[in-house]
Amino acid sequence: MADNSQLLAERKKRYFDCVELKKPDRVPIAPLAEFFPARLKNYTVKEVMYNHDLMSEAWLYYHEKYQPDQSQNPFRLRGFGPLLETLDFQHLKWAGHGLPDNMAYQFVELELLKVEEYDHFINDMSDFMLRRYIPRVCKSLAAFEKLPPFSAQFSYFWGLFWPTAFLDPEVAKAVESVREAALAGAKLLAAGRELEGKYQAAGFPPSSGGYTQAPFDTLSDVLRGTKGLMLDMRRCPDKIMAACEKILPLMINAALGAAKASGCPITFIPLHKCMDTFMSQAQFEKFYWPHFQELLQELCRNGLYPWVLVEGNCDNRLNSFRNVPEGKIVWHIEGSNLRKAKEAFRGVSCIRGNLPVSVLVMGSPDDVRAECKKILDLMKDDGGFIFDTGVNIGDARFENVDAMFDYVREHGVY
């Protein structure tokens, strides 16, 4: 039987060799699994989203079967059915809530920060979040909109009476929902920790220990909505900059805090709205890159290793992306040109990617092997490369995932 602590150390070294642009023993492989492990065990998405035991069982099975070089802990991002339900969460449609039982959840575009509320957000963010954002995104906490602003509760005497706001029956009910959500969340996190322990015992290091975003993406995804923020770029550019300035420290702290709590220094950062076709290079350089670059620099300065998923085609952004600390960041390429990425990041950053998931979903194992070969031929070189898929393998055919792992493990050896 293999010594798993050695296996764990080997896998960690394999990954960090790549990050630091050194040659590992072989090309690591650890694709984004999404709900693929549930399909392997013939569980529906809904079953694993709600049943923590089934989720742990399926994900452990997936890891043992394929032996990826990093583990994925699905609980925070996939196993949250009971929590979403308790909060009556509006930003997602999920299995049983607007989607069939065997479909992965989907993001719903919302405008939770209205354009006229920028100043409220910028000047008193906590108040905005508690009394505007949370009530809108979590319908079961809608009554928090009725709370008075806490910033106005000065003592000694008029500040004594703020608790009366909680006598409102709807507010009291919302407080009860907070308690239920806390219990659901704690159960979820405990299941996540338990699975993490099993992964480590089986020799699988975590793929990331935290999550953060470019400030522009946070503003776009969860506050203004894609359309709202695109309009703001022309209508009120200064507000975008001021809001991103406020969001940046939160994004930094989110990553630092999660890394400290998890003990894993890798931060996952998916990029959502900076694709070449979404905005001009000038707009990218003005609105997106400065805060994002600062985020990366700050994380690296604090000993973290960002793993950036570059979604869509960002060929034109590569020359900006290369202005980052050397040997710290992994650029996970989805739709950008791998050859251009290789040129841009030479001597600067490790590249991860990018087997087209269309081949895994619709192709044959031979097609998969041919694509894997193309990628390894181009990227293997002298290290600094991690094999992955462009997006997640959720809908991939089983035999194709087998073919991908087998091929890369065999031909990825240096």
Next chain:
Amino acid sequence: MQELLNAVVELMEDEALALTKEYMEKGKSANEVFDVYKAALAEIGARFEKKEYFVPELILSGELIKAGSEIIKPYLTTGENSSGKPKLGKALIATVEGDIHDIGKNIAGMMMDIAGLEVMDLGVDVATDKIVNEAISWQPDIIGLSGLLTLAYDPMKMVVEGLKKEGLRDKIKVIIGGGQTDEHVRKYVGADIFATDAMVNVTFAQQVLGGR
């Protein structure tokens, strides 16, 4: 009216809307003013094609023409026809069943509209039968099927098969679009082309319909 044209093309909302109001109050022909908007949109489309404008500008121009139309509408007399050119053809667009994403579809629809197609947008998460039934009754020249996720592949394929069953496949060009579409997906679905960029649709539409 060059001033209005410039204001719309440069996306100066306040100026454009103020001018529109002024023209209407001074008794200019509603159709003429509306035609200025159309000409401006064509120029905006051209700038998008030349990569001078991007999605923010397209979305803003969509908002601007909506606001402009609201000002013009009350002045349109019944029976008055736009002096616009006849439509290039008809395009039916939808995000396929199971997928709720609409940003890409909306941009594609807008660009086809600017390019002179009559566009019918069925929305998101549209059932295969509904798309096929609309194809039977509305007889589009092009069907644009959108989907961001890999789960969209099968519903796209089912639409194409539905069209075949109804004997319509040869009469209608099928475009699939979305971040996860590529040549593999096009073949699997049986579409004519795939598009990850709104201009691909327009160029394709102009190619297949322009010569008629």
